[in-house]
Amino acid sequence: MTKVCTISLVAALCCVATGAVAQSAGDPKRGGEAYRACVGCHALQPGVHTTGPSLGGVWGAKAGTAKGFVRYSKEMQFAGITWDEDTLNAWLADPRSMVPGTYMVFRGIENDQTRADVIAFLKIAMAPGGVTKIVEGGLVPQGYAEGQIPAPLKLLPPSTQVAHVRHCGDSFFVTTADGIETPYWEMNVRLKLDSRSTGPEAGKPVIVGAGMAGDRFSIIFFNLDELSHFVTEGC
Ligand code: HEC
Structure with a gap:
């Protein structure tokens, strides 16, 4: 009995010592x-x-x-x-x-x-x-x-390629390359730029879902010029 205790005491001391060394290293x-x-x-x-x-x-x-x-x-x-x-x-x-x-x-x-x-x-x-x-x-x-590198935005389907964005009242009306226009509440849409090589192709902005809820979207442009070219005010 005493022997077992002695052994476990040695083991405990040994572990405390190792712990101290590990901390500095x-x-x-x-x-x-x-x-x-x-x-x-x-x-x-x-x-x-x-x-x-x-x-x-x-x-x-x-x-x-x-x-x-x-x-x-x-x-x-x-x-x-x-x-x-x-x-x-x-x-x-x-x-x-x-x-x-x-x-x-x-x-x-x-x-x-x-x-x-x-x-x-x-x-x-x-x-x-x-x-x-x-x-x-x-x-x-x-x-x-x-790190957090998003999936490349090139080669997405036509339903995500933005042809035109019209802003009217409190809404964006987004027409995609497949000819469909969809309305969004302006507060649910973010207009972003992504100039990296993984971003959208020049002249081909995209609209992608953002967040979990499914009602938030980002329209991502390649540069600032595209923003004024693709987005216009009009009802
Ligand atoms: C929320 C974002 C964020 C998190 C989380 C974060 N960092 Fe940073 N880190 C930054 C930003 C932004 C800078 C630039 C800071 C500045 O310019 O004042 C930076 C700067 C640094 C630098 C200086 C780099 C240089 O070029 O001089 C080091 C080193 C660093 N972070 C290490 C870390 C480590 C290690 C962790 C995790 C334990 C960490 N960071 C977590 C955003 C973050």
């Missing part, structure tokens, strides 16, 4: 799971920007310098931060206290262990060639690396 596999909190706003593929800049290649880089991302806050651009374990630790604990005025709407990761895990994951993911390593190494599914 961080576990990239667990970090990959916790990275789910970032996927909605960041891609890891270099150059793929969504709500936030791509995090690909950002390890060791100066903050606010990802090529092609034009929506940094002034505060981030002039923060003078270089991304490493220590700066990421402060940033992910409380983004707004590290960079007041940041556009990153994220309250932070309170738990020290989870933060250490995410940073261990980012150390691999944010380094050159990181995407291949994290996907092939089974740390995260491919989708996590790609």
Whole structure:
């Protein structure tokens, strides 16, 4: 009996000690799971920007310098931060206290262990060639690396291709390429631009469902000129 107790006591002590070591080191596999909190706003593929800049290649880089991302806050651009374990630790604990005025709407990761895990994951993911390593190494599914990239808007059926939009009263009357005109309450329709290569073809705006309820729609144009060309006021 005493012997069993002694053994389990040793086992318990051993686990406490291992736990302490794991906390300072961080576990990239667990970090990959916790990275789910970032996927909605960041891609890891270099150059793929969504709500936030791509995090690909950002390890060791100066903050606010990802090529092609034009929506940094002034505060981030002039923060003078270089991304490493220590700066990421402060940033992910409380983004707004590290960079007041940041556009990153994220309250932070309170738990020290989870933060250490995410940073261990980012150390691999944010380094050159990181995407291949994290996907092939089974740390995260491919989708996590790609971020929230919507399905391409090209080659949709004629029923989604917008030929003309008429605004009358509180409604949009949308005529699609199949010749059908459908009325929508103006508050349920968003007019959007998507200039990326995955967006609609130039001169071929599309109307797609948005949200779960089935009564919300987005009309997506390729550029601003199309908006004034395709949408006219008239009853
Ligand atoms: C709601 C969207 C959103 C979420 C969620 C989010 N971010 Fe961000 N992130 C942004 C935006 C926007 C910026 C640019 C901030 C600015 O310019 O002030 C940013 C900036 C960053 C930067 C600085 C990049 C650079 O180029 O200097 C890092 C690093 C970062 N985020 C990591 C993360 C991590 C890790 C997570 C998850 C734990 C996360 N973010 C969650 C939107 C988000």
